Amino acid sequence: MNNFRLVVLDYAKKQVHDPTVGKILNDIIVTKQINFERANSDYVALDKHDMIGTHYLIYDIGNLFQPRLVAGIRSTYRERAQRHQIQTPILDLLPQLPTKCQIAYREFTLAYPLTADCGSLVVNNSYSFKNTGIKLIDICYTMVYLHITRMGYTNILGCTNERFRSSRWLENIGSYAGGLEFVHPMVADPHLLIMIEKFNVPFIKSVCAENEFLFRSMQEFVPEEAGYINIQSTVDAFLSDKANMKVNLKLVS
Ligand SMILES: CC(C)(COP(=O)(O)OP(=O)(O)OC[C@H]1O[C@@H](n2cnc3c(N)ncnc32)[C@H](O)[C@@H]1OP(=O)(O)O)[C@@H](O)C(=O)NCCC(=O)NCCS
Numbered sequence: 001m002n003n004f005r006l007v008v009l010d011y012a013k014k015q016v017h018d019p020t021v022g023k024i025l026n027d028i029i030v031t032k033q034i035n036f037e038r039a040n041s042d043y044v045a046l047d048k049h050d051m052i053g054t055h056y057l058i059y060d061i062g063n064l065f066q067p068r069l070v071a072g073i074r075s076t077y078r079e080r081a082q083r084h085q086i087q088t089p090i091l092d093l094l095p096q097l098p099t100k101c102q103i104a105y106r107e108f109t110l111a112y113p114l115t116a117d118c119g120s121l122v123v124n125n126s127y128s129f130k131n132t133g134i135k136l137i138d139i140c141y142t143m144v145y146l147h148i149t150r151m152g153y154t155n156i157l158g159c160t161n162e163r164f165r166s167s168r169w170l171e172n173i174g175s176y177a178g179g180l181e182f183v184h185p186m187v188a189d190p191h192l193l194i195m196i197e198k199f200n201v202p203f204i205k206s207v208c209a210e211n212e213f214l215f216r217s218m219q220e221f222v223p224e225e226a227g228y229i230n231i232q233s234t235v236d237a238f239l240s241d242k243a244n245m246k247v248n249l250k251l252v253s
Pocket of ligand 1: 036038122165
Protein backbone atom coordinates (compact mmCIF):
# COMPACT_ATOMS: atom_id res chain seq x y z
CA MET A 1 0.00 0.00 0.00
CA ASN A 2 2.95 2.34 0.58
CA ASN A 3 3.43 2.46 -3.16
CA PHE A 4 -0.04 3.91 -3.73
CA ARG A 5 -1.05 7.57 -3.87
CA LEU A 6 -4.56 9.06 -4.06
CA VAL A 7 -5.51 11.91 -6.38
CA VAL A 8 -8.74 13.90 -6.76
CA LEU A 9 -9.19 15.77 -10.04
CA ASP A 10 -12.26 18.00 -10.04
CA TYR A 11 -13.65 19.92 -13.03
CA ALA A 12 -10.66 19.36 -15.31
CA LYS A 13 -12.11 21.75 -17.90
CA LYS A 14 -11.34 24.65 -15.55
CA GLN A 15 -7.73 23.56 -15.05
CA VAL A 16 -6.90 22.24 -18.46
CA HIS A 17 -3.96 24.64 -18.93
CA ASP A 18 -2.13 22.92 -16.08
CA PRO A 19 0.22 20.36 -17.72
CA THR A 20 -0.17 17.98 -14.76
CA VAL A 21 -3.93 17.98 -15.25
CA GLY A 22 -3.33 17.17 -18.93
CA LYS A 23 -1.12 14.24 -17.93
CA ILE A 24 -3.73 12.92 -15.48
CA LEU A 25 -6.47 13.21 -18.11
CA ASN A 26 -4.33 11.22 -20.50
CA ASP A 27 -3.86 8.50 -17.87
CA ILE A 28 -7.63 8.38 -17.28
CA ILE A 29 -8.51 8.14 -20.97
CA VAL A 30 -5.98 5.41 -21.73
CA THR A 31 -6.51 3.32 -18.57
CA LYS A 32 -10.29 3.41 -18.90
CA GLN A 33 -10.25 2.57 -22.60
CA ILE A 34 -7.97 -0.43 -22.07
CA ASN A 35 -9.92 -1.81 -19.13
CA PHE A 36 -13.46 -1.15 -20.35
CA GLU A 37 -12.68 -3.33 -23.32
CA ARG A 38 -12.94 -6.18 -20.81
CA ALA A 39 -16.65 -5.35 -20.56
CA ASN A 40 -17.27 -4.69 -24.28
CA SER A 41 -14.57 -4.56 -26.97
CA ASP A 42 -16.53 -1.86 -28.91
CA TYR A 43 -17.08 0.40 -25.91
CA VAL A 44 -15.63 3.94 -25.99
CA ALA A 45 -14.97 4.97 -22.41
CA LEU A 46 -14.17 8.67 -22.97
CA ASP A 47 -17.05 11.12 -22.49
CA LYS A 48 -17.70 14.80 -21.84
CA HIS A 49 -18.14 14.20 -18.12
CA ASP A 50 -14.43 13.46 -17.91
CA MET A 51 -13.97 17.24 -18.29
CA ILE A 52 -16.62 18.41 -15.82
CA GLY A 53 -16.99 15.64 -13.24
CA THR A 54 -14.68 14.62 -10.43
CA HIS A 55 -12.15 11.80 -10.83
CA TYR A 56 -10.96 9.75 -7.87
CA LEU A 57 -7.72 8.01 -8.75
CA ILE A 58 -5.26 5.58 -7.25
CA TYR A 59 -1.72 5.59 -8.61
CA ASP A 60 1.05 3.06 -8.07
CA ILE A 61 4.24 5.10 -7.73
CA GLY A 62 6.51 2.06 -7.19
CA ASN A 63 8.36 3.03 -10.35
CA LEU A 64 9.25 6.64 -9.59
CA PHE A 65 9.63 7.56 -13.24
CA GLN A 66 6.43 5.92 -14.39
CA PRO A 67 3.53 6.41 -11.99
CA ARG A 68 0.77 4.07 -13.05
CA LEU A 69 -2.95 4.74 -12.74
CA VAL A 70 -4.40 1.53 -11.29
CA ALA A 71 -7.95 2.39 -10.24
CA GLY A 72 -10.49 5.14 -10.68
CA ILE A 73 -14.09 6.20 -10.40
CA ARG A 74 -15.91 9.42 -11.29
CA SER A 75 -18.82 11.47 -9.96
CA THR A 76 -20.94 13.80 -12.06
CA TYR A 77 -23.54 16.41 -11.18
CA ARG A 78 -26.87 17.42 -12.70
CA GLU A 79 -26.23 21.14 -12.29
CA ARG A 80 -22.83 21.08 -14.01
CA ALA A 81 -24.22 18.88 -16.77
CA GLN A 82 -27.02 21.41 -17.41
CA ARG A 83 -24.51 24.26 -17.51
CA HIS A 84 -22.59 22.45 -20.25
CA GLN A 85 -25.76 21.32 -22.00
CA ILE A 86 -25.34 17.62 -21.49
CA GLN A 87 -27.18 15.03 -19.42
CA THR A 88 -25.84 13.11 -16.47
CA PRO A 89 -25.07 9.48 -17.39
CA ILE A 90 -28.14 8.19 -15.55
CA LEU A 91 -30.46 10.68 -17.29
CA ASP A 92 -29.02 9.59 -20.65
CA LEU A 93 -29.76 6.00 -19.81
CA LEU A 94 -33.11 6.44 -18.08
CA PRO A 95 -35.44 6.30 -21.13
CA GLN A 96 -33.99 2.86 -21.93
CA LEU A 97 -34.44 1.48 -18.42
CA PRO A 98 -37.39 -0.61 -17.18
CA THR A 99 -40.28 1.39 -15.72
CA LYS A 100 -39.46 0.26 -12.16
CA CYS A 101 -36.00 1.86 -12.45
CA GLN A 102 -37.45 5.06 -13.92
CA ILE A 103 -39.99 5.38 -11.11
CA ALA A 104 -37.41 4.58 -8.43
CA TYR A 105 -35.02 7.17 -9.87
CA ARG A 106 -37.69 9.91 -9.93
CA GLU A 107 -38.77 9.16 -6.37
CA PHE A 108 -35.20 9.03 -5.10
CA THR A 109 -34.09 12.28 -6.68
CA LEU A 110 -37.24 14.05 -5.47
CA ALA A 111 -36.38 12.98 -1.94
CA TYR A 112 -32.63 13.56 -2.37
CA PRO A 113 -32.03 16.24 -5.01
CA LEU A 114 -28.34 16.54 -4.09
CA THR A 115 -27.38 13.17 -5.48
CA ALA A 116 -24.13 12.75 -7.40
CA ASP A 117 -24.07 10.25 -10.25
CA CYS A 118 -21.15 7.95 -9.65
CA GLY A 119 -19.69 5.57 -12.24
CA SER A 120 -16.93 4.78 -14.71
CA LEU A 121 -15.32 2.49 -12.16
CA VAL A 122 -12.16 0.80 -13.26
CA VAL A 123 -9.45 -1.35 -11.71
CA ASN A 124 -6.41 -2.32 -13.76
CA ASN A 125 -6.56 -6.08 -14.15
CA SER A 126 -3.19 -6.70 -12.48
CA TYR A 127 -4.45 -4.87 -9.38
CA SER A 128 -7.93 -6.44 -9.24
CA PHE A 129 -9.28 -7.71 -5.96
CA LYS A 130 -9.30 -11.22 -7.39
CA ASN A 131 -5.58 -11.04 -8.14
CA THR A 132 -4.30 -9.01 -5.18
CA GLY A 133 -6.85 -9.14 -2.35
CA ILE A 134 -6.46 -5.34 -2.07
CA LYS A 135 -9.77 -3.50 -1.78
CA LEU A 136 -8.98 -0.52 -3.98
CA ILE A 137 -12.67 0.04 -4.67
CA ASP A 138 -13.42 0.65 -0.97
CA ILE A 139 -10.76 3.38 -1.07
CA CYS A 140 -12.32 4.83 -4.24
CA TYR A 141 -15.79 5.06 -2.67
CA THR A 142 -14.32 6.59 0.51
CA MET A 143 -12.72 9.29 -1.64
CA VAL A 144 -16.09 9.85 -3.33
CA TYR A 145 -17.80 10.23 0.05
CA LEU A 146 -15.23 12.76 1.32
CA HIS A 147 -15.46 14.87 -1.81
CA ILE A 148 -19.19 14.91 -2.47
CA THR A 149 -19.99 15.69 1.17
CA ARG A 150 -17.53 18.59 1.22
CA MET A 151 -19.35 19.87 -1.88
CA GLY A 152 -22.61 19.70 0.05
CA TYR A 153 -24.02 16.69 -1.79
CA THR A 154 -25.80 14.12 0.33
CA ASN A 155 -26.21 10.94 -1.75
CA ILE A 156 -24.80 8.96 -4.65
CA LEU A 157 -26.26 6.66 -7.27
CA GLY A 158 -24.72 4.45 -9.92
CA CYS A 159 -25.16 1.44 -12.18
CA THR A 160 -23.14 -1.66 -11.44
CA ASN A 161 -22.13 -4.32 -13.95
CA GLU A 162 -23.05 -7.62 -12.34
CA ARG A 163 -20.75 -9.61 -14.61
CA PHE A 164 -18.07 -8.27 -12.27
CA ARG A 165 -20.44 -8.45 -9.29
CA SER A 166 -19.77 -4.75 -8.84
CA SER A 167 -22.71 -4.19 -6.49
CA ARG A 168 -20.81 -6.04 -3.74
CA TRP A 169 -18.59 -2.96 -3.38
CA LEU A 170 -21.57 -0.81 -2.44
CA GLU A 171 -23.02 -3.20 0.12
CA ASN A 172 -20.83 -1.73 2.85
CA ILE A 173 -20.98 1.85 1.62
CA GLY A 174 -24.61 2.48 2.48
CA SER A 175 -28.21 1.37 2.34
CA TYR A 176 -30.12 1.04 -0.91
CA ALA A 177 -33.23 -0.55 -2.37
CA GLY A 178 -32.56 -3.82 -4.21
CA GLY A 179 -34.16 -5.33 -7.29
CA LEU A 180 -33.53 -2.51 -9.79
CA GLU A 181 -31.91 -4.72 -12.38
CA PHE A 182 -31.67 -4.06 -16.11
CA VAL A 183 -29.56 -5.04 -19.12
CA HIS A 184 -27.35 -2.16 -20.18
CA PRO A 185 -28.00 -1.13 -23.82
CA MET A 186 -24.28 -0.64 -24.53
CA VAL A 187 -22.72 -3.28 -22.28
CA ALA A 188 -25.05 -6.24 -22.61
CA ASP A 189 -24.59 -7.57 -19.08
CA PRO A 190 -27.06 -7.54 -16.21
CA HIS A 191 -26.70 -4.30 -14.25
CA LEU A 192 -28.20 -2.89 -11.07
CA LEU A 193 -29.30 0.68 -10.44
CA ILE A 194 -28.09 1.46 -6.93
CA MET A 195 -29.03 4.63 -5.08
CA ILE A 196 -27.41 5.07 -1.68
CA GLU A 197 -29.96 6.48 0.71
CA LYS A 198 -27.87 6.59 3.85
CA PHE A 199 -24.10 6.26 3.96
CA ASN A 200 -22.56 3.72 6.32
CA VAL A 201 -20.26 6.31 7.89
CA PRO A 202 -18.58 3.94 10.41
CA PHE A 203 -17.50 1.64 7.57
CA ILE A 204 -16.27 4.53 5.43
CA LYS A 205 -14.39 5.93 8.39
CA SER A 206 -12.75 2.55 9.01
CA VAL A 207 -11.47 2.50 5.41
CA CYS A 208 -10.12 6.02 5.87
CA ALA A 209 -8.47 5.13 9.19
CA GLU A 210 -6.95 1.87 7.87
CA ASN A 211 -5.41 3.80 5.00
CA GLU A 212 -4.69 6.98 6.94
CA PHE A 213 -1.34 7.59 5.28
CA LEU A 214 -2.93 7.43 1.83
CA PHE A 215 -5.79 9.74 2.76
CA ARG A 216 -3.58 12.25 4.54
CA SER A 217 -1.23 12.41 1.56
CA MET A 218 -4.05 12.70 -0.99
CA GLN A 219 -3.30 15.24 -3.70
CA GLU A 220 -6.11 17.36 -5.09
CA PHE A 221 -6.53 19.30 -8.29
CA VAL A 222 -9.57 21.53 -7.92
CA PRO A 223 -10.50 24.79 -9.68
CA GLU A 224 -9.04 27.88 -8.04
CA GLU A 225 -12.44 29.30 -7.20
CA ALA A 226 -13.74 26.08 -5.62
CA GLY A 227 -15.40 27.04 -2.37
CA TYR A 228 -15.08 23.78 -0.48
CA ILE A 229 -12.58 23.18 2.28
CA ASN A 230 -9.32 21.57 1.19
CA ILE A 231 -9.01 17.83 1.15
CA GLN A 232 -6.53 17.60 4.04
CA SER A 233 -8.89 19.53 6.34
CA THR A 234 -11.74 17.35 5.11
CA VAL A 235 -9.84 14.18 6.02
CA ASP A 236 -8.78 15.70 9.37
CA ALA A 237 -12.33 16.60 10.25
CA PHE A 238 -13.62 13.20 9.20
CA LEU A 239 -11.01 11.23 11.13
CA SER A 240 -10.91 13.37 14.25
CA ASP A 241 -14.64 14.01 14.58
CA LYS A 242 -13.61 17.23 16.34
CA ALA A 243 -14.85 19.58 13.68
CA ASN A 244 -18.47 19.67 12.75
CA MET A 245 -18.17 19.30 8.99
CA LYS A 246 -21.64 20.70 8.43
CA VAL A 247 -20.40 24.07 9.64
CA ASN A 248 -17.59 24.03 7.09
CA LEU A 249 -19.59 22.76 4.20
CA LYS A 250 -20.52 25.06 1.41
CA LEU A 251 -22.62 23.96 -1.52
CA VAL A 252 -20.54 24.40 -4.61
CA SER A 253 -21.61 23.62 -8.15
C1 LIG B 1 -15.52 -3.85 -12.40
C2 LIG B 1 -14.13 -3.83 -11.82
C3 LIG B 1 -13.77 -2.40 -11.43
C4 LIG B 1 -14.14 -4.72 -10.60
O1 LIG B 1 -12.86 -4.70 -10.00
P1 LIG B 1 -12.33 -5.98 -9.21
O2 LIG B 1 -13.35 -6.55 -8.32
O3 LIG B 1 -11.02 -5.62 -8.61
O4 LIG B 1 -12.17 -6.92 -10.45
P2 LIG B 1 -11.99 -8.44 -10.59
O5 LIG B 1 -11.02 -8.57 -11.71
O6 LIG B 1 -11.63 -9.09 -9.31
O7 LIG B 1 -13.35 -8.94 -11.12
C5 LIG B 1 -14.50 -9.16 -10.34
C6 LIG B 1 -15.15 -10.42 -10.86
O8 LIG B 1 -15.38 -10.31 -12.29
C7 LIG B 1 -14.72 -11.38 -12.97
N1 LIG B 1 -14.15 -10.87 -14.20
C8 LIG B 1 -13.10 -10.05 -14.37
N2 LIG B 1 -12.89 -9.80 -15.68
C9 LIG B 1 -13.86 -10.49 -16.35
C10 LIG B 1 -14.20 -10.63 -17.72
N3 LIG B 1 -13.51 -10.02 -18.70
N4 LIG B 1 -15.27 -11.39 -18.03
C11 LIG B 1 -15.99 -12.01 -17.06
N5 LIG B 1 -15.73 -11.88 -15.76
C12 LIG B 1 -14.68 -11.15 -15.40
C13 LIG B 1 -13.63 -11.84 -12.03
O9 LIG B 1 -13.34 -13.23 -12.26
C14 LIG B 1 -14.29 -11.64 -10.67
O10 LIG B 1 -15.20 -12.67 -10.39
P3 LIG B 1 -15.22 -13.40 -8.96
O11 LIG B 1 -15.12 -12.31 -7.92
O12 LIG B 1 -16.51 -14.11 -8.98
O13 LIG B 1 -14.02 -14.29 -8.98
C15 LIG B 1 -13.08 -4.35 -12.83
O14 LIG B 1 -13.38 -5.67 -13.16
C16 LIG B 1 -13.03 -3.52 -14.12
O15 LIG B 1 -12.30 -2.55 -14.19
N6 LIG B 1 -13.81 -3.90 -15.15
C17 LIG B 1 -13.81 -3.22 -16.44
C18 LIG B 1 -14.45 -1.86 -16.38
C19 LIG B 1 -15.93 -1.90 -16.11
O16 LIG B 1 -16.66 -2.65 -16.70
N7 LIG B 1 -16.39 -1.00 -15.24
C20 LIG B 1 -17.78 -0.88 -14.87
C21 LIG B 1 -18.02 -1.54 -13.58
S1 LIG B 1 -19.63 -1.19 -12.93
